Amino acid sequence: MPKSSKREQWNKLSLAYMKKYPSFIYFLGLSLLLGMFSSCKRTDPEFTEGSVQLRFSEDTVYFDTLLSTVKSTTKRLRVYNDASKAVSISTIGITNTSNAFSLTVNGIEGNAFENTDLLAGDSLLILLNATLEDQNENLPYVVEETLSFTTNGAEQTVPVIAWGQDAHFLRDSVLVCNSVWTAGKPYVIYDDILVDSLCSLTIEPGTRVYSHFGSTIYVQGTLLANGTAQSPIEFTNDRFDSGFDTAPGQWNGIVFLEGSKSNQITFATIKNAHNAIWLGTPDNDTLPNLTLANTIIENNTGSGILTFTSDLSMTNCLVDNCGEFVLACLAGGNIQIVHSTLTNYGLGFFRTQPIAVFTNNLQLNDGSVLLGDLSVEMENSIVWGTQTDELAFNDSGDKSFNISISNNLIRTSDSNISNQNIVNQDPIFIAPYEFNYRIDTLSPAIDKGVDLGISIDLDSLQRDNKPDLGAYEWKQN
CATH class of the missing domain: 2.160.20 (Pectate Lyase C-like)
Structure with a gap:
């Protein structure tokens, strides 16, 4: 018998069986589905208890230059766990004595965070913003704070520096x-x-x-x-x-x-x-x-x-x-x-x-x-x-x-x-x-002007009596 004929007979028999025993087919499918899920049990990550060094995308977070009272654009810092096991970062915090900076970790804004888990080979994104207070200064000023991470008793820090300008x-x-x-x-x-x-x-x-x-x-x-x-x-x-x-x-x-x-x-x-x-x-x-x-x-x-x-x-x-x-x-x-x-x-x-x-x-x-x-x-x-x-x-x-x-x-x-x-x-x-x-030295504009009494150029350099064309007078180094 040709293969196509056998396939057609099998399809007809299967359809007839499903019509005759619908409940059996339903429970058979459900059992198979539950069996699949039961085989995918969640396993908790294994955490390291020894010394761990986190890695950071930047060694310093810079804001340059911020106008006082105006919120900054967002800076991003990535924290990487290169270890073979997960780590629990017991504290993430910024000193923030100036009250100038805010952090966002896992969608939550604040100055301090506790017990943040980081899986092996994974990274954590930290968002930083700054709003500097008016210092009543004419010259630019600098605000420095420290972002700290404590993991298994070991502390690591990343400086956070903002240049500010009152206005x-x-x-x-x-x-x-x-x-x-x-x-x-x-x-x-x-x-x-x-x-x-x-x-x-x-x-x-x-x-x-x-x-x-x-x-x-x-x-x-x-x-x-x-x-x-x-x-x-x-x-x-x-x-x-x-x-x-x-x-x-x-x-x-x-x-x-x-x-x-x-x-x-x-x-x-x-x-x-x-x-x-x-x-x-x-x-x-x-x-x-x-x-x-x-x-x-x-x-x-x-x-x-x-x-x-x-x-x-x-x-x-x-x-x-x-x-x-x-x-x-x-x-x-x-x-x-x-x-x-x-x-x-x-x-x-x-x-x-x-x-x-x-x-x-x-x-x-x-x-x-x-x-x-x-x-x-x-x-x-x-x-x-x-x-x-x-x-x-x-x-x-x-x-x-x-x-x-x-x-x-x-x-x-x-x-x-x-x-x-x-x-x-x-x-x-x-x-x-x-x-x-x-x-430059070979410019055809050199010495091609007429003396109009404009004695200095855009760089405040002296023009000679055969001035060059344009805003700049050529000067030999």
């Missing part, structure tokens, strides 16, 4: 008219602040301004942020843990509103914003609404500088590494750029926009077009990046369009620019992928 906190507020911010404690901004019309904010040398995620500095009056070479002013985000010192898009930036005038930012750094500077200050004169000098603007998800029918003066400035434009001057304005380096190597970004764009028009979302007379003067500067054309213009024909670009080094295919500038020759930055845009 002035500002949240969603209009500043007192004619405020003065001083060096010492940094100023930390949550949400938005506003420098009101007819008022000023003066920021003194050495002042640090830290902005929380999504916050904006609005200026309808006047911002006077004048640092020095020895004590520059810093605008950046308020997170200092690893990876965030160069993380773009951590705050919105500085927005100059219509009516704002006579703004100054010198010897400053502005970084890690969305659009670092947004200048929307149309008026009827050609005086700079914002004067930028000896300033570094970098690491922005949007643009470094956006202007709308506004007047801007830039000297000795470095603007680099932006997700969109480095500099976009739209719908007109009076723009002066001298001894500045505008560069974009797309570090961490995929970009399609050129480094710099100048237009006398801008189409708005409602379809209307904003127009304004445009005047651009660029001299002794570098515009260089990874794209073939890093400089763009757009003339509507409805407003004046005056462009004077000479004695610069530019990456472009525009033949009109090539007559008065060095084009498509790599400036040979020292280490552009490490944010070092000083020119």
Whole structure:
């Protein structure tokens, strides 16, 4: 008989038997199932009673740097049992005399834990958070505690160290008219602040301004942020843990509103914003609404500088590494750029926009077009990046369009620019992928500038009578 016929007969007999004796089949299956479970008896782990050395993922837990009263991000410490038997950790605790730290073990938060079992070859995850008290100090301070583990009478410790910084906190507020911010404690901004019309904010040398995620500095009056070479002013985000010192898009930036005038930012750094500077200050004169000098603007998800029918003066400035434009001057304005380096190597970004764009028009979302007379003067500067054309213009024909670009080094295919500038020759930055845009020994930018009376460079080094192009003067080591 074929095998298939035998299989069919067997299936028919089995089905008939199940119909005739259903109870027997049920109890047979149940007995087999219970037998399977009874053979899987739980065995308690065997614990070692001798000396055991736990192993830790970190020899020290660091928090760097925390603003006082602000809860930290969570740090993680793994505890490993490399022994062949389970261990019972009789105590896990932190000294915590500062009351700054909290632990979470097995989902429970506290400062001390008892009789925590750890199987052979297994690990235990400990979560640590810190909230430091205000110390009424201008300088950073350190808080040190000890995380201890006692196993079979033997104690092991892991230091826990947090650097703290007291601060002035500002949240969603209009500043007192004619405020003065001083060096010492940094100023930390949550949400938005506003420098009101007819008022000023003066920021003194050495002042640090830290902005929380999504916050904006609005200026309808006047911002006077004048640092020095020895004590520059810093605008950046308020997170200092690893990876965030160069993380773009951590705050919105500085927005100059219509009516704002006579703004100054010198010897400053502005970084890690969305659009670092947004200048929307149309008026009827050609005086700079914002004067930028000896300033570094970098690491922005949007643009470094956006202007709308506004007047801007830039000297000795470095603007680099932006997700969109480095500099976009739209719908007109009076723009002066001298001894500045505008560069974009797309570090961490995929970009399609050129480094710099100048237009006398801008189409708005409602379809209307904003127009304004445009005047651009660029001299002794570098515009260089990874794209073939890093400089763009757009003339509507409805407003004046005056462009004077000479004695610069530019990456472009525009033949009109090539007559008065060095084009498509790599400036040979020292280490552009490490944010070092000083020119190297063989740079074609050396000695190619004209003397404009700008005697020092962005590093406060002296320029000679044949200055180099860009923000930095080359100096032989």
